[in-house]
Amino acid sequence: LRPIKHGYGLLVISTSKGIMSGKEAKKSKLGGEILFEIW
Numbered sequence: 710l711r712p713i714k715h716g717y718g719l720l721v722i723s724t725s726k727g728i729m730s731g732k733e734a735k736k737s738k739l740g741g742e743i744l745f746e747i748w
Contacts, residue, residue, distance in 0.1 A: 718748035 713720060713731075720731030724741035734741060 713746055714748040718746055721745050721747070 712718075720734075721744045722729060722731055722734045722739075722741045723744055724734055724737075724739040726737065726739060728744070729737075729739075
């Protein structure tokens with residue numbers, strides 16, 4: 710996952726384990742579809 714606005718943004722991702730932030734998905738080693746970005 711790429712950093713959003715130098716670490717100040719947030720990605721919301723739909724994964725097989727549910728909807729989570731980009732940080733949570735990276736920590737859980739999950740991929741998925743990016744729903745939206747907040748910055």
